[in-house]
Amino acid sequence: MELIFIGLAAVALISGILVVFQTHPLRSALWLIVNFFAVAGIYLMLHAEFIAAIQIIVYAGAIMVLFLFVIMLLNLRHPEEPTPRPYAAQKVAGFALSVAMAFFIAFGLAHVNLGPAAPAAPGLGNTESIAKLLFTDYLLPFEVTSVLLLVSIVGAVVLSKSKLK
């Protein structure tokens, strides 16, 4: 079982590295889709079947398709220009600061006292327990996210108009 996790984690990490260091955004988008599939596989191992399916449908199937649409719409001829000289130090600083931040976060996470893991409780399946919480305790955020999606749709339509009358 650990071997499956190590395989999925390796796929996720390698595709993540490839997302950051590709020249063309199209290749980055495809490697990001691989990353999402690997993380969805890890969700399946963590007893989160509903979220794994939602991740594949929404993240890899809708958001990344939107990305691919826009990338092909823009139709860039020269994907990445060579970096002008003043930005080399900026890139080194960005890399170093991100690694330092990762170490700080890992240090903080290692020194937290979580308490014992909860015992496995038999009962509802994953989708039923999510639905049970979603429509009782989290009803207000659920309705608010529908308003949020409406706002984003209106914003996307307004921003895509060619001439603002």
Next chain:
Amino acid sequence: MVVPLPYILGLSVALFALGAIGVLIRRNILIILMCLEMMLNAVNLAFIGFADYFKAVDGQMFVFFVLTVAAAEVAVGLALVVAIFRQRATVYVDDLNILKW
């Protein structure tokens, strides 16, 4: 416990740092947005890890809402990218300096 929590959190921190490196290093706005999505994905992984550790479905609820917010943000962000491209014919953040004094 199928997968120990420290492994999940370590992978989450690594993916988050990779996304942060991408946001800071790359000049193409589309790749910056994609690395932002990778950071959100890493946070989702941490939430799911904790939800499995404490056997509480609330972590998965948060992932649900983070996913929704990420979808809305990507829609508006890409609409902005298209609008900027129509105006300035560029996708590099170096050329977007109209607000510079």
